[in-house]
Amino acid sequence: MIADKNPIQPLIAGNWKMHGRRADGAALAAELVRQARRSGRAELRCELVICPPATLLTALADIVADSPVRLGAQDCHHLPSGAHTGDISAAMLADAGCRYVIVGHSERRTQHGESDDRVRAKAEAAHAAGLIAIVCLGETEAQRAGGEALAVVERQFRASLPVATAAANTVVAYEPVWAIGTGKVPTTAEIAAVHAQLRTLARERVASGERLRLLYGGSVKPGNAAEILALANVNGALVGGASLDAGDFWAIARSCP
Numbered sequence: 001m002i003a004d005k006n007p008i009q010p011l012i013a014g015n016w017k018m019h020g021r022r023a024d025g026a027a028l029a030a031e032l033v034r035q036a037r038r039s040g041r042a043e044l045r046c047e048l049v050i051c052p053p054a055t056l057l058t059a060l061a062d063i064v065a066d067s068p069v070r071l072g073a074q075d076c077h078h079l080p081s082g083a084h085t086g087d088i089s090a091a092m093l094a095d096a097g098c099r100y101v102i103v104g105h106s107e108r109r110t111q112h113g114e115s116d117d118r119v120r121a122k123a124e125a126a127h128a129a130g131l132i133a134i135v136c137l138g139e140t141e142a143q144r145a146g147g148e149a150l151a152v153v154e155r156q157f158r159a160s161l162p163v164a165t166a167a168a169n170t171v172v173a174y175e176p177v178w179a180i181g182t183g184k185v186p187t188t189a190e191i192a193a194v195h196a197q198l199r200t201l202a203r204e205r206v207a208s209g210e211r212l213r214l215l216y217g218g219s220v221k222p223g224n225a226a227e228i229l230a231l232a233n234v235n236g237a238l239v240g241g242a243s244l245d246a247g248d249f250w251a252i253a254r255s256c257p
């Protein structure tokens, strides 16, 4: 086989969720910037993104400026502006220094009742603001037990991605709900099966779908990252708990093949 001369650059994104105050958030970001600046391309083979709470975005934008570390947000509103108390638009996130925004995380889908249609509208809003949307999908434990995992993921992929989805404006993160924050991880065969299906769907439905980055998320840790990141069609990871520790997050980033 001829080696791909232009392989997909993996993406390791840290989802800090509702964790972090100014002092510890700044220290974590600064430590990652320090590590990233020190390491050469041979060591840091991935793109590194941190998604802190919205309160920290502008402060951390200054810390990561001109470094290999990029900034992302955890959610955005689906409209550009208006009377939406407490919400933040994608354009505001771009203005705060973000390049990425997570949409459709299962915690948003469950705790805020976000449907596939709403997730798609948010991804469209992200695109309109020039942000790269990290669109999350994944089955529940009951759906997996019922043999529906592939069907659920396919349905969410079809319904949650905008028509204008392309490898340059979107990343898809497969996050089985039962693996998030639980320490439970699907087998590598299970992850590979879902990612193979996502690649087929991407080729069918997405411009440059062959190059669409497909992340795995759910209890990724330094101890399992290398095995997961080496799987075909896994182009990085969305990391929750382990992204709050600079050493762990860096170890995961270094596990990229």
Ligand code: PGA
Binding pocket: 015, 175, 179, 180, 181, 182, 183, 217, 218, 219, 220, 238, 239, 240, 241, 242
């Ligand atoms: P976890 O979270 O790594 O703590 O399981 C992943 C996520 O929610 O993105």
